[in-house]
Amino acid sequence: MKKYNINHLRELESESIFIMREVAAQFENPALLFSGGKDSIVMVHLAKKAFYPALLPFPLVHIDTGHNFEETITFRDDLVNELNAQLIVGSVQESIDSGKVAEEKGYNASRNLLQTVTLLDTIEKHKIDAALGGGRRDEEKARAKERFFSHRDEFGQWDPKNQRPELWNIFNGRKLMGEHFRVFPLSNWTEMDIWQYIYLEDIKIPSLYFTHEREVFYRDGMWLANASFMMKRDTEEVITKRVRCRTIGDISCTGLTVSTADNLEDIIQEIAATRVTERGGRADDMRSDSAMEDRKKEGYF
Amino acid sequence: MDENKDFSSKAYLDMELLRFTTAGSVDDGKSTLIGRLLYDSKSIFEDQLESVKRASVKKGNEQINLALLTDGLRAEREQGITIDVAYRYFATPKRKFIIADTPGHVQYTRNMVTGASTANAAIILIDARNGVTEQTYRHSYISSLLQIPHLIVCVNKMDLVDYKEEVYEEIKETFSAFASKLVVKDIRFVPISALKGDNVVEHSKNMSWYQGGTLRHILENIHVGSDLNHIDPRFPVQYVVRPISDKFHDYRGYAGRIAGGVFRKGDRVMVLPSGFVTTIESIDFYNESLEEAYPPMSVTLRLKDDLDISRGDMIVKENNVPRVEQDIDVMMCWMNDKPLQPRMKYHLKQTTNDVKCMVKEIKYKVDVNTLDRIEDGNDLKMNEIARVSLRTTKPLFFDSYRQNRQTGSIILIDEATNNTMGVGMIV
Numbered sequence A: 001m002k003k004y005n006i007n008h009l010r011e012l013e014s015e016s017i018f019i020m021r022e023v024a025a026q027f028e029n030p031a032l033l034f035s036g037g038k039d040s041i042v043m044v045h046l047a048k049k050a051f052y053p054a055l056l057p058f059p060l061v062h063i064d065t066g067h068n069f070e071e072t073i074t075f076r077d078d079l080v081n082e083l084n085a086q087l088i089v090g091s092v093q094e095s096i097d098s099g100k101v102a103e104e105k106g107y108n109a110s111r112n113l114l115q116t117v118t119l120l121d122t123i124e125k126h127k128i129d130a131a132l133g134g135g136r137r138d139e140e141k142a143r144a145k146e147r148f149f150s151h152r153d154e155f156g157q158w159d160p161k162n163q164r165p166e167l168w169n170i171f172n173g174r175k176l177m178g179e180h181f182r183v184f185p186l187s188n189w190t191e192m193d194i195w196q197y198i199y200l201e202d203i204k205i206p207s208l209y210f211t212h213e214r215e216v217f218y219r220d221g222m223w224l225a226n227a228s229f230m231m232k233r234d235t236e237e238v239i240t241k242r243v244r245c246r247t248i249g250d251i252s253c254t255g256l257t258v259s260t261a262d263n264l265e266d267i268i269q270e271i272a273a274t275r276v277t278e279r280g281g282r283a284d285d286m287r288s289d290s291a292m293e294d295r296k297k298e299g300y301f
Numbered sequence B: 001m002d003e004n005k006d007f008s009s010k011a012y013l014d015m016e017l018l019r020f021t022t023a024g025s026v027d028d029g030k031s032t033l034i035g036r037l038l039y040d041s042k043s044i045f046e047d048q049l050e051s052v053k054r055a056s057v058k059k060g061n062e063q064i065n066l067a068l069l070t071d072g073l074r075a076e077r078e079q080g081i082t083i084d085v086a087y088r089y090f091a092t093p094k095r096k097f098i099i100a101d102t103p104g105h106v107q108y109t110r111n112m113v114t115g116a117s118t119a120n121a122a123i124i125l126i127d128a129r130n131g132v133t134e135q136t137y138r139h140s141y142i143s144s145l146l147q148i149p150h151l152i153v154c155v156n157k158m159d160l161v162d163y164k165e166e167v168y169e170e171i172k173e174t175f176s177a178f179a180s181k182l183v184v185k186d187i188r189f190v191p192i193s194a195l196k197g198d199n200v201v202e203h204s205k206n207m208s209w210y211q212g213g214t215l216r217h218i219l220e221n222i223h224v225g226s227d228l229n230h231i232d233p234r235f236p237v238q239y240v241v242r243p244i245s246d247k248f249h250d251y252r253g254y255a256g257r258i259a260g261g262v263f264r265k266g267d268r269v270m271v272l273p274s275g276f277v278t279t280i281e282s283i284d285f286y287n288e289s290l291e292e293a294y295p296p297m298s299v300t301l302r303l304k305d306d307l308d309i310s311r312g313d314m315i316v317k318e319n320n321v322p323r324v325e326q327d328i329d330v331m332m333c334w335m336n337d338k339p340l341q342p343r344m345k346y347h348l349k350q351t352t353n354d355v356k357c358m359v360k361e362i363k364y365k366v367d368v369n370t371l372d373r374i375e376d377g378n379d380l381k382m383n384e385i386a387r388v389s390l391r392t393t394k395p396l397f398f399d400s401y402r403q404n405r406q407t408g409s410i411i412l413i414d415e416a417t418n419n420t421m422g423v424g425m426i427v
Helices: A008-027 A039-052 A070-083 A091-099 A115-125 A192-199 A264-273 A291-298 B007-011 B028-040 B046-059 B075-077 B106-116 B132-146 B165-179 B215-221
Strands: A030-033 A061-066 A087-091 A130-132 A149-150 A181-182 A210-219 A222-225 A239-243 A256-258 B018-022 B086-091 B093-100 B121-127 B152-155 B186-193 B232-237 B237-239 B253-257 B268-274 B277-285 B286-289 B298-303 B314-316 B323-334 B345-350 B353-366 B385-398 B409-415 B420-426
Touching: A008 A039, A008 A192, A008 B018, A008 B253, A008 B298, A030 A039, A039 A070, A039 A192, A039 A256, A061 A070, A061 A091, A061 A115, A061 B165, A061 B253, A070 A087, A087 A091, A087 A115, A087 B215, A091 A115, A091 A149, A222 A256, A222 B093, B018 B028, B018 B106, B018 B132, B028 B086, B028 B093, B028 B121, B028 B215, B075 B132, B093 B106, B093 B215, B106 B132, B121 B132, B152 B165, B152 B215, B165 B186, B232 B253, B232 B409, B323 B353, B323 B409, B345 B385
Parallel strands: A030 A061, A030 A130, A061 A087, A130 A181, B018 B093, B018 B121, B121 B152, B152 B186
Antiparallel strands: A149 A181, A210 A222, A210 A239, A239 A256, B086 B093, B232 B314, B237 B253, B253 B298, B268 B277, B268 B314, B277 B286, B277 B298, B323 B385, B323 B420, B345 B353, B345 B409, B353 B385, B409 B420
């Protein structure tokens, strides 16, 4: 590396830190959406670096579907303690119990879509005016069109055809009452960048990302975790396999990778060799060609 | 096909980032070119290819329509056009690339301007059969206006002109003559066939007369280190870090991203607008203390003296100060269907500064196809570019855009809707 050049990971890091500081400076009441997955863990790490030695100037918000891997919740609580941060939990179960949303039925039922309602309620209840998310443009083609500062109207909706122009590093966070922003500091990161950064910075991640034995069953070309609330067909046999998560979402839609990778170097090699995108294992994206765009318009993450 | 990807972390950390932009429509072979760069660097995955194949069949396309890879919105896929900027990512063992892929027609000038704003390089695609066209002029002018340091002119579809050297040379000559009107540091030419793969990743066997590098070789090797300003120290204060804790009781740090020059520990610095002079006590980055910092690093500066400094202020060197003025001239590109007119008022953002401004005058418009000046001071409509004079409520600290893309750029925001209406490069 030549003098006065910084490598691409440090440049991405610097860009993300700049975005987070813009959010803290431009908004009254920002929050960081925390799912317990690797991207939101990297987000927390970057926020820590952006504001050190002060504490995070915003709370973490977790939208809990009630169908989480247990490890995710333990990890979340440990991290919150360590950071001395504030945690806000929005419960999908509560949204169901209060009749705001109806649980999907059938074999492919998932609470993924229902999260949107809980998320928007949580944003409204806590008067959050900027929600920082870990979305990346390389994840999905609708996300590739997303701005860093993504405007949401008073219904929390995204209007992809009418987005604000975003140039240089000037970010327009002005809004009317009731509107809010979703902000994506990791927009320019790829899956590989995230893993290399976790390795470089020695960031702690949940054990789910490393190979472990788990009860699984096979459906529509992917391995899903067995759980009491997952409806299984007679033909779907539960067996034990060594698997790991490539992404962590709600149990009902997280495809597992059969893998022996038990350390970061092996995971990085596995990602380098894979020929399928990480969202290729997400049942929520496979519902239609525009599944992500449609959910995002409604106010999804 | 190509070398094994080395993803050992040591190699990965030695990679630089290059952002480049492309403009064009399906007919130019832009999507084919991007598709090939992505495909040959193994950045298209099986499930993405499958989904594009399915969509192509559904649309009745005979061949796989690679445009569907980047046209991410439903409306774009339905209408077969690129509406917005799409960002695509790929890496070779040498560099990581971010492509800002934009539509090329004149009614999308604003999207091209957006894609160009952060680019180190622009790929200008010329169809070898048609030669230099209005679109070539437009794309090149926008690249020059936005001060993209490197232009890579790809003469595409060489297979359709029998790989003739004369065709390439003639286009090169015509373009070079035109380019003398532009302000671009570095222009390269490469004859390619995106469809057949000639000179994209591998040297063409059909054009042995071409001695230069392939497109990918050029992208991997153009020197980007000098693209940022390392001469004029500029630090726009973004956020004040005040922990107010037992351990860091008196800590007061000024967080921001270096916009120009090099700052060193112990440097004498001046704070604008107050004009106070003090010394850099420490350059903090998380729990480290750095000896020096330069663009595009995000750091936190601590100063010897306790001064009143807040967001929007700028830390500079005593002997190298930016312009501090309330009257500025900008080359403005209008982004909204509500036109700009003299006497209108807007919010203005520049670095971390927020002020209001009034439009004094539209001096002239530029025809983006011919570069001719048009005397028309009535209004500035969407996708038009003009030289505009503004008066701000408070002085701005700025450099000309040509000197510094960070401190020389502004955006205008509508006071009622808060939409970003126009973007300007300070003259």
